[in-house]
Amino acid sequence: xxxxxxxxxxxxxxxxxxxxxxxxxxxxxxxxxxxxxxxxxxxxxxxxxxxxxxxxxxxxxxxxxxxxxxxxxxxxxxxxxxxxxxxxxxxxxxxxxxxxxxxxxxxxxxxxxxxxxxxxxxxxxxxxxxxxxxxxxxxxxxxxxxxxxxxxxxxxxxxxxxxxxxxxxxxxxxxxxxxxxxxxxxxxxxxxxxxxxxxxxxxxxxxxxxxxxxxxxxxxxxxxxxxxxxxxxxxxxxxxxxxxxxxxxxxxxxxxxxxxxxxxxxxxxxxxxxxxxxxxxxxxxxxxxxxxxxxxxxxxxxxxxxxxxxxxxxxxxxxxxxxxxxxxxxxxxxxxxxxxxxxxxxxxxxxxxxxxxxxxxxxxxxxxxxxxxxxxxxxxxxxxxxxxxxxxxxxxxxxxxxxxxxxxxxxxxxxxxxxxxxxxxxxxxxxxxxxxxxxxxxxxxxxxxxxxxxxxxxxxxxxxxxxxxxxxxxxxxxxxxxxxxxxxxxxxxxxxxxxxxxxxxxxxxxxxxxxxxxxxxxxxxxxxxxxxxxxxxxxxxxxxxxxxxxxxxxxxxxxxxxxxxxxxxxxxxxxxxxx
Amino acid sequence: xxxxxxxxxxxxxxxxxxxxxxxxxxxxxxxxxxxxxxxxxxxxxxxxxxxxxxxxxxxxxxxxxxxxxxxxxxxxxxxxxxxxxxxxxxxxxxxxxxxxxxxxxxxxxxxxxxxxxxxxxxxxxxxxxxxxxxxxxxxxxxxxxxxxxxxxxxxxxxxxxxxxxxxxxxxxxxxxxxxxxxxxxxxxxxxxxxxxxxxxxxxxxxxxxxxxxxxxxxxxxxxxxxxxxxxxxxxxxxxxxxxxxxxxxxxxxxxxxxxxxxxxxxxxxxxxxxxxxxxxxxxxxxxxxxxxxxxxxxxxxxxxxxxxxxxxxxxxxxxxxxxxxxxxxxxxxxxxxxx
Numbered sequence: 001x002x003x004x005x006x007x008x009x010x011x012x013x014x015x016x017x018x019x020x021x022x023x024x025x026x027x028x029x030x031x032x033x034x035x036x037x038x039x040x041x042x043x044x045x046x047x048x049x050x051x052x053x054x055x056x057x058x059x060x061x062x063x064x065x066x067x068x069x070x071x072x073x074x075x076x077x078x079x080x081x082x083x084x085x086x087x088x089x090x091x092x093x094x095x096x097x098x099x100x101x102x103x104x105x106x107x108x109x110x111x112x113x114x115x116x117x118x119x120x121x122x123x124x125x126x127x128x129x130x131x132x133x134x135x136x137x138x139x140x141x142x143x144x145x146x147x148x149x150x151x152x153x154x155x156x157x158x159x160x161x162x163x164x165x166x167x168x169x170x171x172x173x174x175x176x177x178x179x180x181x182x183x184x185x186x187x188x189x190x191x192x193x194x195x196x197x198x199x200x201x202x203x204x205x206x207x208x209x210x211x212x213x214x215x216x217x218x219x220x221x222x223x224x225x226x227x228x229x230x231x232x233x234x235x236x237x238x239x240x241x242x243x244x245x246x247x248x249x250x251x252x253x254x255x256x257x258x259x260x261x262x263x264x265x266x267x268x269x270x271x272x273x274x275x276x277x278x279x280x281x282x283x284x285x286x287x288x289x290x291x292x293x294x295x296x297x298x299x300x301x302x303x304x305x306x307x308x309x310x311x312x313x314x315x316x317x318x319x320x321x322x323x324x325x326x327x328x329x330x331x332x333x334x335x336x337x338x339x340x341x342x343x344x345x346x347x348x349x350x351x352x353x354x355x356x357x358x359x360x361x362x363x364x365x366x367x368x369x370x371x372x373x374x375x376x377x378x379x380x381x382x383x384x385x386x387x388x389x390x391x392x393x394x395x396x397x398x399x400x401x402x403x404x405x406x407x408x409x410x411x412x413x414x415x416x417x418x419x420x421x422x423x424x425x426x427x428x429x430x431x432x433x434x435x436x437x438x439x440x441x442x443x444x445x446x447x448x449x450x451x452x453x454x455x456x457x458x459x460x461x462x463x464x465x466x467x468x469x470x471x472x473x474x475x476x477x478x479x480x481x482x483x484x485x486x487x488x489x490x491x492x493x494x495x496x497x498x499x500x501x502x503x504x505x506x507x508x509x510x511x512x513x514x515x516x517x518x519x520x521x522x523x524x525x526x527x528x529x530x531x532x533x534x535x536x537x538x539x540x541x542x543x544x545x546x547x548x549x550x551x552x553x554x555x556x557x558x559x560x561x562x563x564x565x566x567x568x569x570x571x572x573x574x575x576x577x578x579x
Numbered sequence: 580x581x582x583x584x585x586x587x588x589x590x591x592x593x594x595x596x597x598x599x600x601x602x603x604x605x606x607x608x609x610x611x612x613x614x615x616x617x618x619x620x621x622x623x624x625x626x627x628x629x630x631x632x633x634x635x636x637x638x639x640x641x642x643x644x645x646x647x648x649x650x651x652x653x654x655x656x657x658x659x660x661x662x663x664x665x666x667x668x669x670x671x672x673x674x675x676x677x678x679x680x681x682x683x684x685x686x687x688x689x690x691x692x693x694x695x696x697x698x699x700x701x702x703x704x705x706x707x708x709x710x711x712x713x714x715x716x717x718x719x720x721x722x723x724x725x726x727x728x729x730x731x732x733x734x735x736x737x738x739x740x741x742x743x744x745x746x747x748x749x750x751x752x753x754x755x756x757x758x759x760x761x762x763x764x765x766x767x768x769x770x771x772x773x774x775x776x777x778x779x780x781x782x783x784x785x786x787x788x789x790x791x792x793x794x795x796x797x798x799x800x801x802x803x804x805x806x807x808x809x810x811x812x813x814x815x816x817x818x819x820x821x822x823x824x825x826x827x828x829x830x831x832x833x834x835x836x837x838x839x840x841x842x843x844x845x846x847x848x849x850x851x852x853x854x855x856x857x858x859x860x861x862x863x864x865x866x867x868x869x870x871x872x873x874x875x876x877x878x879x880x881x882x883x884x885x886x887x888x889x890x891x892x893x894x895x896x897x898x899x900x901x902x903x904x905x906x907x908x909x910x911x912x913x914x915x916x917x918x
Contacts, residue, residue, distance in 0.1 A: 005603045005744070008718060047738045052717075096710035097674075097681060130710045157738055216741045223744055226601065227592045262854030269858040275749045336733075343611075345846050345884070352853055353881055565813050565909055 006218040010190050012053045013083065014071045015061070019214060020182030021050050024173045028054070032061045033070035038171040040143045040152040042128075044159035045175025048213030051155040054175075055124045056082065059090045062151065063118035078118055089118040095154075096127035104135045108142045115149050122151045128166075129158035136163045143169045177212025180204065186214060187221055196230040202237045209241055242277030249284035250312055252351075253292065256285075256328055257320035261355040265348055272344045282335060282347055289329045292317050296325060328354040463535075467494055470534035474527065480520040484527065487514045492546050501531075501539035506546045514543055581622050581636065583615045584759055584782045585751040593746070597626045597635060603744035605716050605725040607701070609732045610748030613783030616728040617656075619748065620697045621646060624654045627724060628691035642691055652689045655680070658699035659831075670831070670897075672698065674707040681715050684723045694723045701727035702734035709736050716742045750780020764789045776862060801837055805844050806867055809913040816908035824901030827894065834900070835891065842887050848872045849880045879912040886910045 012018045015025040024043075031037045037058070043051040060072035060082045072079050081087035093103070107123065115121045125131075131139070143152055143166065154170060156162060184207045191198050198206075198221070206224075210217035220240070228236045238244040248271050255264035271281050291303050291310070295317040303310055331350040475485025491514075493504035505511040517523040518541065532538050567573070581590050596602045606623070608616040625636030625643040628651070636643050645651040657676050659669045680696050688694050698704070704712070716725055716739065727743060729735060756775035759782065760766045766774070766789055777798075778785035788794040808816055827834035847859040851872040859865060872880075890907045894900055 003601050007742075047741045094711070094714035096707070096713055097678060097715075099707075099711075127710050127713055130707065213741055219741065219744060222603075226596045226744075227588070265850060265853055265855035266858065269855065273752075275752070345842060348846065348849065349881060349884055352849060352877060355853075356877055356881065562909070565817075568813055 006190060006194075006222040007048075007215045010186075010193075010218065012050065012057060013060075013074050015054075015057055016071060018050050018054060018057070019186040020178035021054065021175055024054060024175060025057075027173070028058055029061070029070035031070075032058070032067065037062055037151060039146050039148075039150060040170045041154070042159070042162070042167060042170035042172045043153065043155045043175060044172065045157070046177055046213060047157055048210075048215030048217075049175040049178060050214065051157075051175055052124070052126055054173075055122075055126075055153040055155055056090075058153065059087075059120075059122035059124065059151075062120045062122065063087070063089065081117070087118065088116040089121045090124070091121070092124040092126065094127060095125045096130035099130050099132050099135060101132065101134045101138050104131070104138045104142075108138070111142060111150050112147055119149070120151050121149050122153065124153045124155065126155045127157075128154035129156040129161040131162075133163070136166055140165055140169065178210075178214055179212075180207040183207040183210055183212075183214055183217045187217055190218065190221065194225070196225050196232065198224070198232040199234060201234040202232050205234055205237045205241070205243070209243070242280045245271070245276055245281050245284055246306075246309060248276065249281055249288050250309070252281070252285050253288045253328070254312075254316050256289075256351055256354055257292065257316055257324060259324075259355050261352055264351045264355070268344045268347050268351065278344060278347060282332065286329065286332050288313065289325060289332060292320065293322075293325050293329060296320075296322050324354070463494070463496075466535050470530055473530045473534060477526050477530075480517060480523060482513045482517060484514070484517055484523065487517065496539070499537075499539055500542050501535075502542045502544055504544045504546050508545055511543050511545055518543075581619075582638070583619045583622060583748075585755055586615070586619075586748055589746055589748070593623065593626075597623075598632065602627070602724070604719050604723065605727070605743045607727045607729065607732075607735075607740065607743035607745045608748060609729055609745060611750060611779065611781055612730050613778070613781035613787075614748045614750060615781075615783055616730075616748055617697075617699060618783070619746075620656075620699075620726045620728055621654075623724070623726060624651075624693075624695035624697065627693045627695065628653070645690075651691060653691045653694045654697070655683070655695070656697045656699055659703045670703070672700070672704045672708050674705065674711050677704075677708045677711040677715075680725075681711075684715060684720055688722055692722065696723070696725045698725070698727045701729040701739075702731040704735075706736075709739055713738055713742065751782055753778075753780065756780065756782050756785050760785060760789050773863060777860070779860070798840070801840050802844065802861065802864060805841055806864070806871065808908070809871060809911060813909075816911065817905060820904035820908040821901055823904050827900040827904075831894075835894070838887060838891055838894075842884065842891075844868075845880060845884045845887060848875065849877070849884065852877045852880055875912060883910060883912055 015029045018025045028037070041055075041058075043055060045051055057072060060074070060079050061067055061070060063078045063082070064072040065076040065078060066073045072082075074080070074083065078087060082090055091107075093107070095103075111121065111123070146152060152170075154162070154166070159167065159172075184203050187198070187203050187207065191203075202224075206220050207217055210220060224232050224236060224240055227240065248267065252264055252267045252271075255261075255267060268278075268281075272278060288305075288309070291305055291313045294300070294302055295310075295313055300310070303313075305313070328350075331354045332347075335346045335350045471485050471488045473485070474488060475483060477484055487510055488503075490505060490507065490510045491503045492506045493502075495502040495504070503514070505514065518527065527541070528538060563573075581594070583590060593602075608619060610616050622636050625638065625646045627635075628642045628646065629635035629637055630640035630642050631637045638644070638647070642651070646654050649656070657672060657680065659672060684694060684696070686694075712725075713736075719725060727735075727739070732740070753772070753775040756778055757768070757771040760771035760774060761768060764771075764786070771789075774785045774788055774795075778788070784794075804819065808819055823834055823837060826837070843860045844864075847861050847864075847868050848871060850856060850859050851865075851868055852875070856865070856869075859868065861868065886907055890903050893903045
């Protein structure tokens, strides 16, 4: 096959031809000139940035008979042998196919033999990230101290997969993604040599979509030449790449933001029927949505669109709420068109979901609003409430409380019929006036109590911090069965209501365990002391269960498909347990 | 004579590059299943090996005929395949396959002028296999052509993509398929249009469905089950899941196809709910679909479509097929106390 694709035909043959990697080529050239090339090098970088090419140029340069300023001459016998792929001392190894320890042992055994025709034996180990761990380890000694005539060059796109011990033995060079300008320059050179005529705008578009990889760009250019002959304009590039769907994308986001689902769906489907590239449509729609968002937040200058598009966007921007734009952007941004590129389903799903916001969005919003959960007690209420200490009528004596058996500790399950709007279901049994689980802490325990009562969280010392110290203090204390600090860490919310500290737990099991610990006199005492110490006041404790996480809540359990299935097959729930 | 239907610009380009000897050594054919990637790949193999280069691929010479009947020693199709009859299906193209290709690629062609390796379902290559292919893909020995076929371009390594010349086969316009069916299979206009629409622009499916009534029959059965399951009880749902699970064990692609039917069914429901009925896929079922759609809320439909997508993904990631499918069957909204 005499014909070669561009990326092979135009592979750089000397350092100065390497596009966009001056920081690497200059260093290497200098090293060759001074005769100080390291014995093991690691080239990392994304695809198509010139790793293998550089490695080959370097192999030529160190062996070249008449190097020019460190650059290979490409004319001497050795250079030509390398170019034709028959130089005996350039050993190129495909580490992805030969990734085992045996291949490395093979290298190790042969590396000691002197170079056959050149001055250096150069091993290029390509795709080095695929070496197995054993192979890499077997390689370490050789890599660290190879014979003087050996140079190892490891090339990889995935340096993070390479053992650190390998990396530390190599001189590392990071290849950058090429800038569009660098790619354009190279493409211009190729097009001139190949005798094709590509307009500057087309080249720009090509270079832009190559994503910093010269090989991708060269491939695209070749494909253009093959498809459209020797005269290529920007339209051909757009056609090949499926670009230029601005109109469609604009329609789509307009409908989307106005909430016209059916029109948005038809916009997608029309595009699909016309054979448009849906990935590109998706990309442009996301871009436009971003434009709308920027416009809404008054950042017109950072827009990078044609004037007409900006005008259209300005027309749309005021009509849509910011929340909607953000939501659409999020949903569309998450769409993964990687797999099913031809099916419009993913886009449709995102569009429907973005337009669906009203109904389902309400529930979480409400829950959030209903959970104001002030982290610190309001100072205005606090002093008044605190004046009624133990003798509050609804406060049972601690002893009486402790006498309470398992029955009184029973957690009142929220009845299934109760409306679910209440965020935290406080554990209060309705029939008995004294909440069964309230604990009264002895007020007379310490002196500073009265002084610190108003706004008991000390100034500048947030309640959250105090809570943190409390948990910390208690985490050193192992209760009767459980570590109280650990239990408290699972406590979701702490609300101060008057002189009662309401602890809201996410799980019923935690609540029960806490209850058990508090029932223990020793535990109670420790908690009280810790409360006094960290919060500077004593509180009554009340435990409550967060809504929806109860586990004991029949509707919540029934949400599990397996339980629902069992129920509908006639099973009954006998007992529920938390894990 | 190229046998691929449609794709004229692409074929012109290929034809020209092969006649001028400017073809690439590695190609990537991208397109949905059944759109004609396999046919095109075989045609390409014929074209480079054809004995009468002026009309390549002529389809008449011994080379072309042997390639068409898969007897040619130099043309090799590598795929996951369906595996042994009883055993589980193969899951991926492994590094062993690639090493074998590398070995064969280094040998001269045996009976033709080019060795052609066709990877059917390149996205199924394991990571090791894909990496092992990189060097060969970039600089294969002379007289070797590697053709990768994929319907999921995004699942391939970027390093693979950047080494290939990419040809995209888009779904054909429905009218073109319908015309083809009327002309070559002497079908009714109406039937042909229906098939064309159901094929989603993939002539491969339309043509085999036109020639083989059992395909439509099977689709009807599956859709009936899908439709019934939405109102059926749990026992049916479990038994369906277990059937599909064991099918998956034997024939992954077959089971995936059924899940895709599910997806299309539910997408239709979504479109009906959102007032875009003219774009639904299962046109012949629109009455049933409308009925079902009326019983569901958009949120339910969206949620269940996501469940199907998750299930497909879980199956790709080696989840326990039966378990994944049972969860899907249980999440199906609608009546479930009937059983």
